[in-house]
Amino acid sequence: MSAQQTDLSSTLYHRINTVEDAIVSSQYSMHLEETGFIKSISNSIAIVNGLHGCGFEECIDFPGNISGIAFNIDKNDTGVVLLGDNKNLKAGMEVKRSGRLMDIAVGDHCIGRIIDPLGRPLDNSGILKTAQRLPIERPSPPIMHRAPVTVPLQTGIKVIDAMIPIGRGQRELILGDRQTGKTAIAVDTIINQKDQNVICVYCAIGQRASAVAKVVAKLRETGAIDYTIVMVTNGDDPPGLIYIAPYAATSIAEYFMESGKDVLIIYDDLTHHARAYREISLLLRRPPGREAFPGDIFYIHSRLLERSTHLRKEYGGGSLTALPIVETEAQDISSYIPTNLISITDGQLYLSPTLFELGIFPAVDAGRSVSRVGGKAQYATYRNVAGDLKLAYAQFEELESFSRFGARLDNTTLKVLEHGKRIRECLKQKECSPVSVTAQILIFLALNNYFFDNYDLNELETIENEIIDISKIIPDSFTSKLLETKALNNDDKNYLLTFLKEKITIPLHPNTKHSV
Numbered sequence: 001m002s003a004q005q006t007d008l009s010s011t012l013y014h015r016i017n018t019v020e021d022a023i024v025s026s027q028y029s030m031h032l033e034e035t036g037f038i039k040s041i042s043n044s045i046a047i048v049n050g051l052h053g054c055g056f057e058e059c060i061d062f063p064g065n066i067s068g069i070a071f072n073i074d075k076n077d078t079g080v081v082l083l084g085d086n087k088n089l090k091a092g093m094e095v096k097r098s099g100r101l102m103d104i105a106v107g108d109h110c111i112g113r114i115i116d117p118l119g120r121p122l123d124n125s126g127i128l129k130t131a132q133r134l135p136i137e138r139p140s141p142p143i144m145h146r147a148p149v150t151v152p153l154q155t156g157i158k159v160i161d162a163m164i165p166i167g168r169g170q171r172e173l174i175l176g177d178r179q180t181g182k183t184a185i186a187v188d189t190i191i192n193q194k195d196q197n198v199i200c201v202y203c204a205i206g207q208r209a210s211a212v213a214k215v216v217a218k219l220r221e222t223g224a225i226d227y228t229i230v231m232v233t234n235g236d237d238p239p240g241l242i243y244i245a246p247y248a249a250t251s252i253a254e255y256f257m258e259s260g261k262d263v264l265i266i267y268d269d270l271t272h273h274a275r276a277y278r279e280i281s282l283l284l285r286r287p288p289g290r291e292a293f294p295g296d297i298f299y300i301h302s303r304l305l306e307r308s309t310h311l312r313k314e315y316g317g318g319s320l321t322a323l324p325i326v327e328t329e330a331q332d333i334s335s336y337i338p339t340n341l342i343s344i345t346d347g348q349l350y351l352s353p354t355l356f357e358l359g360i361f362p363a364v365d366a367g368r369s370v371s372r373v374g375g376k377a378q379y380a381t382y383r384n385v386a387g388d389l390k391l392a393y394a395q396f397e398e399l400e401s402f403s404r405f406g407a408r409l410d411n412t413t414l415k416v417l418e419h420g421k422r423i424r425e426c427l428k429q430k431e432c433s434p435v436s437v438t439a440q441i442l443i444f445l446a447l448n449n450y451f452f453d454n455y456d457l458n459e460l461e462t463i464e465n466e467i468i469d470i471s472k473i474i475p476d477s478f479t480s481k482l483l484e485t486k487a488l489n490n491d492d493k494n495y496l497l498t499f500l501k502e503k504i505t506i507p508l509h510p511n512t513k514h515s516v
Contacts, residue, residue, distance in 0.1 A: 034097045038062075039077060041089050044238040045283045046080045048095055054078050057137060059098040064088050067118065068095075069102050069240060072284050079284045081240035083118065101137065104248045105130040106255035111199065114216065114230040117241055117248040122232055134255060136247040140306035147312040149346075152377045153264065153321050156192030156434020157185065157362060159427040162386040162444060163393075164349060164369045167377025168198075168262050169310025169319040173341050175326045175333060176351030181362050182325045184431050185349065186266040187215055189323065191222045192434035193264060199256050200228040201265040203249035206235050206242045206272030218432060235272075239283075242276035250307050250320075257311065257318035265308070269325035270301060274337050298340045305344050333368070347371035360428060366390055367397070379437065384487035386444040389423065396420025415453075422452045425460045439471035441482050445496055455506070463506055470503045 036050025046068060048060065060068040060080050066089065072079025082089075105119040107130035114123040117136075121128060149167035166172050174182045190200045202219075204212045212232050219225040231249045233242045246267050253263045267273070277300055278293040286292035301324075308322035326341050331353060333342070342348055347370045355363035375383045399417055403409060409417070426447050429435070435443075443464060446452060452460055474496075481492065488496075 036078070036095050036097075038089060038091050038093045038095060040091055041086055043283050044082045044086060044240060045280075046082055046086070046089065046095075048078045048080050049076060051078050051095070051097055054097055057101055059100055059102045061096045061098050062089060063093050063095075067102070069244070071280065072286070081243070081280055081284075082238055083240045083244070084238065086238075101135040102244060103133040103135045104251055106132055106134050106252050110229045110252055112226055112228070114232060116232060117245040119248075132255070134251045136244055136251050137303075138251060138254065138307065140303065141309050141311060141315070145309075145311055145315045147310045147317075149310050149319075149373050149377055151262075151310075151319070152379060152382075153189075153198070153262075154192060154196070154437055155185070155189040156436070157188055157364075158429055158435055158440055158443065159362060159364045159366065160185070160349065161378075161382070161437075161440060162427075163366050163390045164347065164364070164371045165374065165378045165382075166321065166323075166347075166371060167310075167373045168321050169308065170347070170371075170373050170377065171305050171308050171322040171324070171345040172371065173324055173326060173345040173348040174351070175328055175338055175341070175348055176363070177328050177331060177353045180351040180353055180356045181431075182327075182351055183211070183215065183268055185351075185362055185364075186268060186323055186325060187218055188432060188434055190219065190228060190264065190266070191224045191432060193227065194222075194224060196262075198227070198262045198264050199253075200224070201231065201249050201253045201263065202228060203231045203246050203265065203267050204233065205245050205267060205269060206233055206237070206276060207268065209234050222432065239276040239279040242272065243280060246270070246273060246304055250304060253320050254307060257320045258316045260316045260318045262319045262321070264321045264323070267304075267322065267324040269327055270341065271327040271337060274301075294336060297337065298344075301341060302344050305341075346373055360424065361431070362429060366393055379483055380485050380487045381441055381482045382437070382444075385441055385448055385493075388448070389444065393420065393423050393427075396423060419450060419453055421457060422460065423447060425457055426452065426464065428461075435468060436471060438474065438479055438482055439468045442467050442471050442496060442500065445493060446500055449493075449497060451497065451500070459506060463504060466504050466506070467500065470500060473503075474499070 034051060034053055036048050039047045039049045054070050054073065056070060056073055058070045060070055062068060066082060066084040068080040068082045070078050071081050105128050109129050113121060113125060113128065115121055119128055149169040151168045153166045153168045154161055155166060174185055176182050190202065193200055202215065216230060219228055229252060231245055233245045249265060253265045256263045274297050277297060281292035289295050305322055305324065308320045310319040311317055324341060324345065326338055328338055329335065333350065350365045350368040351363045352365040355365060396416060399413060400420065403417060426443060455463060
């Protein structure tokens with residue numbers, strides 16, 4: 001054999017060994033992929049055939065990177081709610097099962113971002129870099145994992161913190177007619193969480209883009225965006241995307257709660273969420289019984305709000321406070337959706353159009369508003385100085401209505417009316433101007449001791465601003481007393497009242513005669 005033939009056979013032998021080694025070292029994997037096809041499509045709903053193993057609320061992948069959620073599981077067909085634009089989808093196209101429930105990316109990188117319910121960024125700040133994902137639908141924490149609600153969540157709004165206190169882990173409904181300031185209360189509460197170690201989630205459900213832009217602008221202007229996650233769906237988004245928005249936002253909030261942090265979530269608002277679910281039910285041709293709108297809407301909202309709670313320390317110790325918003329029509333709080341939510345939540349803040357028209361901001365109707373947690377979520381000092389305020393204000397409103405008949409009133413009744421006017425004036429507050437706990441305690445202490453009764457009503461705003469400034473120079477050793485579990489004794493109250501009288505620059509008018 002020649003040298004050339006020897007080299008050729010050696011080369012062939014080497015190549016054969018290399019191929020055999022590659023075959024031996026290769027590992028082949030196989031996975032089963034279930035596919036189907038679009039039978040019909042219309043109005044953000046697709047009827048799919050062939051997905052026999054599909055489960056309820058499973059994520060279905062469509063061509064063009066469009067996702068959908070399986071809602072109707074029939075014997076042969078599957079009704080899928082689309083989460084994107086369906087203009088390029090046609091009957092006969094192939095679809096695939098994903099084998100997973102609809103989920104969303106969660107993590108610290110979400111803070112300060114504006115996203116949609118699929119986790120896609122809307123703020124031009126890059127893709128979310130999160131390694132963990134959670135299903136948007138998760139079971140609520142068991143009863144044995146929950147702890148009592150005892151720590152207050154200060155809103156910075158005097159009328160709420162004094163009369164309708166909210167605790168961390170509570171669910172407090174905000175309801176009222178259109179344009180009565182519901183969103184303003186929610187945004188002010190977010191602004192007041194600055195330096196309070198509370199992460200906020202604002203979920204805009206089917207809102208106008210201009211309204212969401214105003215909220216985001218306020219959050220950026222006040223610096224609240226640094227600890228807030230904004231999830232946005234507009235009114236022209238597909239109903240499926242609007243439907244999953246609050247669930248996706250809650251999963252993000254639960255990630256922080258289970259990490260031991262306190263979280264505040266705003267659902268703005270659940271009226272639009274109910275309308276989106278009604279649209280889905282109609283498009284899927286569901287009969288209006290227990291599995292469709294209106295019969296099922298109670299379950300839809302209850303399984304959402306039940307996820308808000310305060311966890312025991314051994315399960316993380318975090319809390320999730322929910323402030324759902326719902327719109328009423330013609331001040332009717334007894335209609336179907338509001339009564340559902342009132343029965344699910346731990347209290348409600350009712351905003352009255354009548355008060356709003358009278359220029360009383362925020363227009364919280366103290367008579368119709370209630371917190372079922374109550375004083376358990378208030379500082380002891382706060383209960384001490386503002387505990388009887390709601391009763392005194394209710395008595396004043398009754399007397400004021402009676403006095404309009406022109407009856408002659410005795411001096412005692414006149415004093416009650418004058419004092420009530422000052423209560424109402426002190427409860428007024430401008431938007432985006434939260435008041436600290438110390439300042440509120442000083443204001444209500446002065447109010448309960450008739451300190452403001454010797455001033456004209458038009459001077460109270462100036463005096464309040466002075467008290468807010470004075471609250472910043474109270475000695476730290478005394479400020480810490482205001483946040484203790486024990487109420488202030490008489491000596492402490494006298495010290496604060498004397499401190500106020502010395503610092504307020506507006507002179508007293510003890511002989512001022514007020515007109516009724």
